[in-house]
Amino acid sequence: MHVISSLFILALLIGLVFLGVGVLDLQYLFGVIIPYAAITLFLAGVILKVLKWAGAPVPFRIPTTCGQQKSLSFIKADNLEAPHNIWGVLGRMILEVFFFRSLFRNTKTEIKDEKIVYGSDKLLWAAGLAFHYSFLFIFLRHFKFFAEPVPQLMSIMQKLDGFFQIGVPELFLTDIVFIGAVTVLFIRRVVIPQVRYISLPADYFPLYLILGIGGTGICMRYFSKVDIVAIKQLATGLISLNPIVPEGIGIMFFIHFFLVCVLFVYFPFSKLMHFAGVFMSPTRNLINNSRVKRHINPWNPEVKVHTYAEWEDEFREVMKDAGMPLEKE
Amino acid sequence: MYDSPKVLLGLVIFLVLITFPIWYNIAGGTAEYVPELEKPVKGENCVADTEYMRSSHMDLLNTWRNEVVRDGDRVYTAPDGKKYNKSLSQTCLDCHSNKEGFCDKCHDYLKIEPYCWDCHIIPGKEMK
Structure with missing residues (x-):
């Protein structure tokens, strides 16, 4: 059900471009106004969300159980799993951000011979890593549409990406990896019953949206060609705050561009915010020094205590008379 | 905290x-910056219309290459019935004689580095 409803939303969005650009000829709206609105909402949304998260107090450390915390000298501490200094935290964060280490631990549960067995499941990790890195490479490659003159780095990236020189224009390997990885992530969601059961439109929609963006981009490069000189003029016009909409940009570009705008707007309100959230995970970014340093909750209420020493002082004479033992004579 | x-x-x-x-x-x-293309020195019109050539000339050249190299078929018949020799150096660059003023303008603008020139020599240029 959710699979279909999310697809319907994507179709609706694409239909909107056909209506807006194809029929009503609102090129300025879809080429300038919506992109500016989208980037504004994206930046404001991300900043507000991060500030909201930053407003949540983190009084204590959250040591995870996967590594031995530093304690006595003869017990070997695991500085990566339970970091006791900044280097351990840096190592854990770098492995998390660049290699998705938590996802690497993903397991699957199966019933074999009437017993529950837990096995390693690296598919999600591998597809996730392939998807994120190919998306990053494609994202960076688009810099050539915004930069004039184009830096030499773009040339190196394109040569690497089109290494096998298949066809004209050269087939980019990241395009294949990107579509393949997103497809795997989608199929996984639909095929595994447990995962399908917990999947919501918020899980399917980003996948459809990203597939739509990738699909239209690939379509423009290899099949339904567009005038990319005009598109670069639109892009450079936007970033130099001097927007123009040149004639003769194909509808395929406007679909691609509009879906990117939708992605930007959708970003701060969705699970895609994990791009900022990964840096703010308390189980990843805090030094686990609970045994070394005492962390006191700053809003602990003032508790009125009456210690034994004080109590003894109060009843010293009576206790002495009754012959009770005293700690202090 | x-x-x-x-x-x-x-x-x-x-x-x-x-x-x-x-x-x-x-x-x-x-x-x-907007790339300004040098107008061809001769010729009435191109082998196909401007809009098609602007977006899809690489498709045409790729098809030409395959047909010439694999089938030995060198004759291209344009939509208006005129026949052309399927050749980048001899047909395209015959009219658009200045590669720097024509091809390279847009290609540099978008950092496109086609491998045409790995094999083809630029007419009027010494081979290095």
């Missing part, structure tokens, strides 16, 4: 990175 300096530093890094094209343009970009 709130790590405000670290969060703010993170946000600043994010903003600088995401707006990098703007800074790149301010620092040394020429965003208003």
Whole structure:
């Protein structure tokens, strides 16, 4: 059900471009106004969300159980799993951000011979890593549409990406990896019953949206060609705050561009915010020094205590008379 | 407890990175540059209409290459019935005689480095 409803939303969005650009000829709206609105909402949304998260107090450390915390000298501490200094935290964060280490631990549960067995499941990790890195490479490659003159780095990236020189224009390997990885992530969601059961439109929609963006981009490069000189003029016009909409940009570009705008707007309100959230995970970014340093909750209420020493002082004479033992004579 | 300096530093890094094209343009970009193509020295019209050639000339050249190299078929019949020799150096560059003033203009603008010139020589240029 959710699979279909999310697809319907994507179709609706694409239909909107056909209506807006194809029929009503609102090129300025879809080429300038919506992109500016989208980037504004994206930046404001991300900043507000991060500030909201930053407003949540983190009084204590959250040591995870996967590594031995530093304690006595003869017990070997695991500085990566339970970091006791900044280097351990840096190592854990770098492995998390660049290699998705938590996802690497993903397991699957199966019933074999009437017993529950837990096995390693690296598919999600591998597809996730392939998807994120190919998306990053494609994202960076688009810099050539915004930069004039184009830096030499773009040339190196394109040569690497089109290494096998298949066809004209050269087939980019990241395009294949990107579509393949997103497809795997989608199929996984639909095929595994447990995962399908917990999947919501918020899980399917980003996948459809990203597939739509990738699909239209690939379509423009290899099949339904567009005038990319005009598109670069639109892009450079936007970033130099001097927007123009040149004639003769194909509808395929406007679909691609509009879906990117939708992605930007959708970003701060969705699970895609994990791009900022990964840096703010308390189980990843805090030094686990609970045994070394005492962390006191700053809003602990003032508790009125009456210690034994004080109590003894109060009843010293009576206790002495009754012959009770005293700690202090 | 709130790590405000670290969060703010993170946000600043994010903003600088995401707006990098703007800074790149301010620092040394020429965003208003539009490639001006040199008009061909002769010839009434191209082998196909301008709009098609602008977006899809690479498809045509790729088809030509395959047909010439694999089938030995060198004759291209344009939609208006005129026949052309399927040749980049002899047909295309016969009219668009200045590669730097024509091909390279848009290709440099978008950092497209076609491998045509790995094999083809540019007419009028010495082979290096």
